[in-house]
Amino acid sequence: MNLQQHNISDNNFEQCIKCTVCTVYCPVAAVNPDFPGPKQAGPDGERLRLKRPDFYDEALKYCINCKRCEVACPSNVRIGDIIQSARIRYAKKKPKVRDILLANTDFVGTLSTPFAPVVNVALGLKPVKAAMDAVLKIDHRRMFPKYAFGTFEGWYKKQASRQAAFSKQVAYFHGCYVNYNNPQLGKDLVKVMNAAGYGVQLLEKEQCCGVALISNGLINQAKKQAQTNMASIRQAVLERKMPVIATSSTCTFTIRDEYPHLLQLENGDVREQVELATRFLYRLLAENKTKLRFRTDKKLKVAYHTPCHMEKLGWSYYTIELLKMIPGVEVQVLDSQCCGIAGTYGFKKENYEVSQQIGSRLFRQIEASGVDFVVSDCETCKWQIEMSTSKKCEHPISVLARMLED
Amino acid sequence: MGQNEVNKDFDVIIIGGGATGAGTARDCAKRGLRVLLLERFDIATGATGRNHGLLHSGARYAVTDGESAEECIKENMILRRIASHCVEETDGLFLTLPEDDIQYQGKFVEACQRAGIRAEVIDPKEALRMEPSANPALIGAVRVPDGAVDPFRLTASNIMDAKSHGAEVLTYHEVVEVLRSGSQVTGVKVFDHKTKATKSYYADVVVNAGGIWGHRLAEMAGVRVNMLPSKGALLIFGHRVNRMVLNRCRKPADADILVPGDTICLIGTTSSKVPFEEVDDMLVTSKEVDLLLREGEKLAPSLAQTRILRAYAGVRPLVASDDDPSGRSVSRGIVVLDHAVRDGLEGFVTITGGKLMTYRLMAEWTTDLVCKKLGVNATCTTAIEPLPGSRENAEEVNKKIISLPLPQRQSSIARHGDLAERLSHNTPVENSLVCECEEVSVGEVKYALNELDVNNLVDLRRRTRVGMGTCQGELCACRAAGVMSREGKYCTRRAKEDLASFLNERWKGMRPIAWGDTLRESEYMSWVYESVCGLNMSQKQSE
Numbered sequence: 022m023n024l025q026q027h028n029i030s031d032n033n034f035e036q037c038i039k040c041t042v043c044t045v046y047c048p049v050a051a052v053n054p055d056f057p058g059p060k061q062a063g064p065d066g067e068r069l070r071l072k073r074p075d076f077y078d079e080a081l082k083y084c085i086n087c088k089r090c091e092v093a094c095p096s097n098v099r100i101g102d103i104i105q106s107a108r109i110r111y112a113k114k115k116p117k118v119r120d121i122l123l124a125n126t127d128f129v130g131t132l133s134t135p136f137a138p139v140v141n142v143a144l145g146l147k148p149v150k151a152a153m154d155a156v157l158k159i160d161h162r163r164m165f166p167k168y169a170f171g172t173f174e175g176w177y178k179k180q181a182s183r184q185a186a187f188s189k190q191v192a193y194f195h196g197c198y199v200n201y202n203n204p205q206l207g208k209d210l211v212k213v214m215n216a217a218g219y220g221v222q223l224l225e226k227e228q229c230c231g232v233a234l235i236s237n238g239l240i241n242q243a244k245k246q247a248q249t250n251m252a253s254i255r256q257a258v259l260e261r262k263m264p265v266i267a268t269s270s271t272c273t274f275t276i277r278d279e280y281p282h283l284l285q286l287e288n289g290d291v292r293e294q295v296e297l298a299t300r301f302l303y304r305l306l307a308e309n310k311t312k313l314r315f316r317t318d319k320k321l322k323v324a325y326h327t328p329c330h331m332e333k334l335g336w337s338y339y340t341i342e343l344l345k346m347i348p349g350v351e352v353q354v355l356d357s358q359c360c361g362i363a364g365t366y367g368f369k370k371e372n373y374e375v376s377q378q379i380g381s382r383l384f385r386q387i388e389a390s391g392v393d394f395v396v397s398d399c400e401t402c403k404w405q406i407e408m409s410t411s412k413k414c415e416h417p418i419s420v421l422a423r424m425l426e427d
Numbered sequence: 428m429g430q431n432e433v434n435k436d437f438d439v440i441i442i443g444g445g446a447t448g449a450g451t452a453r454d455c456a457k458r459g460l461r462v463l464l465l466e467r468f469d470i471a472t473g474a475t476g477r478n479h480g481l482l483h484s485g486a487r488y489a490v491t492d493g494e495s496a497e498e499c500i501k502e503n504m505i506l507r508r509i510a511s512h513c514v515e516e517t518d519g520l521f522l523t524l525p526e527d528d529i530q531y532q533g534k535f536v537e538a539c540q541r542a543g544i545r546a547e548v549i550d551p552k553e554a555l556r557m558e559p560s561a562n563p564a565l566i567g568a569v570r571v572p573d574g575a576v577d578p579f580r581l582t583a584s585n586i587m588d589a590k591s592h593g594a595e596v597l598t599y600h601e602v603v604e605v606l607r608s609g610s611q612v613t614g615v616k617v618f619d620h621k622t623k624a625t626k627s628y629y630a631d632v633v634v635n636a637g638g639i640w641g642h643r644l645a646e647m648a649g650v651r652v653n654m655l656p657s658k659g660a661l662l663i664f665g666h667r668v669n670r671m672v673l674n675r676c677r678k679p680a681d682a683d684i685l686v687p688g689d690t691i692c693l694i695g696t697t698s699s700k701v702p703f704e705e706v707d708d709m710l711v712t713s714k715e716v717d718l719l720l721r722e723g724e725k726l727a728p729s730l731a732q733t734r735i736l737r738a739y740a741g742v743r744p745l746v747a748s749d750d751d752p753s754g755r756s757v758s759r760g761i762v763v764l765d766h767a768v769r770d771g772l773e774g775f776v777t778i779t780g781g782k783l784m785t786y787r788l789m790a791e792w793t794t795d796l797v798c799k800k801l802g803v804n805a806t807c808t809t810a811i812e813p814l815p816g817s818r819e820n821a822e823e824v825n826k827k828i829i830s831l832p833l834p835q836r837q838s839s840i841a842r843h844g845d846l847a848e849r850l851s852h853n854t855p856v857e858n859s860l861v862c863e864c865e866e867v868s869v870g871e872v873k874y875a876l877n878e879l880d881v882n883n884l885v886d887l888r889r890r891t892r893v894g895m896g897t898c899q900g901e902l903c904a905c906r907a908a909g910v911m912s913r914e915g916k917y918c919t920r921r922a923k924e925d926l927a928s929f930l931n932e933r934w935k936g937m938r939p940i941a942w943g944d945t946l947r948e949s950e951y952m953s954w955v956y957e958s959v960c961g962l963n964m965s966q967k968q969s970e
Contacts, residue, residue: 068864080832
């Protein structure tokens with residue numbers, strides 16, 4: 022028996038050689054001493070939990086699942102996945118009412134959009150904020166993203182026939198944010214894709230990707246929604262032969278990587294066909310398969326912020342290069358670091374201070390940049406940047422739409 | 428260095444700091460004797476610390492050696508009571524695989540019942556549910572009260588109790604001569620490895636509890652004990668694959684026990700005769716690794732895809748029966764030799780054979796004999812009174828140190844039982860970690876340095892598991908050496924020497940299995956220490 026080829030560890034956590042670079046890159050460990058850091062919470066802790074499940078440490082809840090540890094790891098250890106899987110498997114604390122409300126972006130969005138003018142005003146009122154702070158422990162310093170009066174899906178219905186006329190088609194996973202809060206981004210996407218020669222279709226049935234459900238411990242619900250989404254994605258890719266594009270980096274990342282790694286939903290047959298709109302467009306343009314005509318009368322100075330899940334996908338390159346293709350746009354790339362919001366994490370009262378500390382260097386860099394606004398692929402980064410700096414934050418697709426020649 | 432005559436008298440001198448020596452010291456001290464325990468290196472360095480750490484139910488011996496089986500199950504139940512912090516009650520399964528004879532199972536269960544061992548036949552499907560790592564091809568399973576026992580903790584705890592009853596314990600004191608006056612042993616001459624001084628100690632009775640080295644001690648006293656060194660090699664895996672002890676339900680053979688021990692699991696052992704010249708430096712061969720892995724996979728197939736941390740070997744002190752001059756007939760039972768009766772040499776007793784499991788019984792029999800010789804009439808209480816660390820419920824201890832982070836708290840209670848409350852844990856520095864794999868804090872290291880006779884990093888490892896995790900010292904060794912220096916245990920030069928010798932000792936265990944991630948990690952470790960920190964890995968360090 023050739024021992025050295027025979028005995029090879031199957032256990033991802035055993036590939037860790039304790040170099041600790043993950044902990045160096047962890048945005049939480051740097052500011053919150055209660056978090057043991059990815060090395061200890063991940064591969065080290067896993068060994069202890071395999072000894073006895075009661076070694077599970079509730080401090081793992083401080084992990085924001087940014088996956089920067091995984092990007093830093095030279096040994097390919099899926100540290101973030103190990104931590105999130107441990108939370109799923111061992112956490113005893115049940116999600117609170119607040120967590121359920123925050124996690125159910127889909128459900129709450131459906132309830133709110135018909136009453137958007139009222140809800141938006143109400144959520145902004147001081148007494149309401151104080152009540153949410155006291156009762157739900159949602160920090161009063163947070164601003165909820167405004168709900169739109171009418172959903173993106175509602176708007177799209179009127180466009181469907183016009184979109185069907187295009188010879189080439191893509192399916193669009195719009196996500197909760199576009200549907201309930203920012204239908205304009207969806208409209209921008211349709212405009213840009215049309216300009217590139219593609220019609221835009223919706224999926225047969227789209228539900229929230231489930232990222233907030235996963236991070237708030239509502240795994241069964243996340244699995245159900247993921248199964249619905251995967252069925253629709255398969256139908257689009259395999260039957261209707263359309264690639265699926267998205268505007269949210271987190272939705273994209275969740276569908277591609279979290280489904281198989283955390284929810285054990287295999288997606289290998291369609292995974293490569295699910296990608297970000299910016300990457301899809303960049304590749305079309307780089308391969309000269311399409312052309313976009315931009316206006317030259319307008320100058321913009323923007324700074325690109327790399328969301329954590331973009332860093333993990335390794336795709337910020339595509340967005341940055343795409344922005345650079347617009348003649349009137351000057352792009353400054355900010356240091357890649359976490360903004361601190363981490364989805365619903367930063368909205369929780371107990372996490373507010375940590376969240377702002379994590380983002381503080383980024384905020385300073387943004388303030389010092391002198392740009393017109395910040396660009397980012399992630400909606401929650403956008404909220405955090407707009408709540409914490411004087412700058413607005415736009416999606417790259419909206420920048421493209423704005424700069425297209427009419 | 429000069430020679431000192433020490434005029435302090437003892438009733439009994441016990442040579443050997445393994446489980447048996449420590450247990451004998453405890454028993455003797457509890458019965459009111461003035462006790463001196465001498466150990467040439469650190470406690471539990473011989474066979475005590477180099478075995479499976481299996482809390483035998485006795486089932487393994489039931490068919491072949493009913494007497495040993497009965498001793499085991501009795502001691503098993505006693506250790507659960509008196510040494511609860513050293514024991515993990517995992518239970519064990521004896522698996523019958525397709526290549527084994529299922530008929531043996533009936534014989535096995537019957538023999539267990541005869542010896543008083545609870546043995547319950549389990550449906551193969553139920554067995555797999557209980558122990559998912561077991562070979563799914565199994566055709567039979569029997570559940571027995573096997574478990575895991577930590578030999579280092581057990582020995583340390585016995586020593587601690589012996590000391591609290593007045594015993595004096597000297598580690599790094601090597602016996603170089605057994606002193607005699609005619610046909611009476613009067614004491615021993617020892618070499619102190621730390622001060623390089625030679626001293627003499629006197630007592631009415633000298634007990635030889637030297638394990639395989641007892642052969643040489645007997646020679647020093649002028650008597651002959653026929654020992655047969657038998658090497659047993661084991662592999663340590665990086666994490667726990669199994670929850671229960673796994674055994675093969677067949678006649679005992681090589682590599683057919685898989686024990687979950689603390690954070691890891693171990694497969695063993697092999698069995699081969701070795702010459703006496705080699706017993707101080709056991710190396711595991713690739714043939715042995717091969718055998719252990721091949722057989723281990725049959726118990727738990729996932730072992731093939733589990734990282735191996737290290738390989739090590741111990742030497743069993745097998746004793747040839749006195750009535751067999753050829754030395755071929757070996758006794759696996761307890762052997763107490765009263766050399767006065769056997770050889771006409773007064774004041775000298777040898778205790779050998781036996782197993783870790785029966786250390787307490789061996790100690791009891793030896794102490795009975797010593798008391799008889801001294802004319803002391805005192806009864807043994809070691810089977811009833813719990814050892815230090817096992818006197819209080821773990822839940823109570825947990826409440827007392829609730830301020831510590833959970834993994835640290837759980838780990839220190841697992842290692843020290845109720846003594847965990849004595850760990851210093853007041854400041855952020857003391858609560859910070861020295862060893863990240865095994866969750867050993869600065870406070871725990873300080874406690875070990877001050878109360879558990881620690882002289883160097885290897886001693887510290889035996890008390891705390893520093894350096895026993897996946898990193899094998901990569902991160903913890905230098906931190907631990909730093910704490911030892913700050914606590915005044917040694918100077919910088921000695922710290923560097925100690926660091927080099929500790930890392931070399933770790934490498935020795937990794938070498939036979941140095942491939943894959945273990946090799947990558949050891950390369951990283953040597954890069955950190957040699958290239959970044961500039962540590963000279965040879966023992967000698969410049970000032």
